[in-house]
Amino acid sequence: MANVDELGRIDAVAGDGDHGIGMEPGIVAAAETAVNMLERQAGAATLLQRAADAWADRAGGTSGAIGG
Numbered sequence: 001m002a003n004v005d006e007l008g009r010i011d012a013v014a015g016d017g018d019h020g021i022g023m024e025p026g027i028v029a030a031a032e033t034a035v036n037m038l039e040r041q042a043g044a045a046t047l048l049q050r051a052a053d054a055w056a057d058r059a060g061g062t063s064g065a066i067g068g
């Protein structure tokens with residue numbers, strides 16, 4: 001993901017700098033799931049729900065838990 005380092009840099013101002021690392025797995029999982037759902041011709045609601053679930057399952061850190 002292109003912005004992992006930048007998210008970490010911003011997080012490091014007031015936190016521990018791991019925000020980018022925590023978000024990357026969730027974003028990758030959401031994108032892969034969305035593509036998979038599109039290929040299966042899922043409707044928009046199903047695609048978004050499954051992608052959100054994938055993100056919540058894989059995103060790390062406090063932001064991952066709160067977002068989930």
Ligand SMILES: [Mg+2]
Nearest residue numbers: 015016018019
């Ligand atoms: Mg952190």
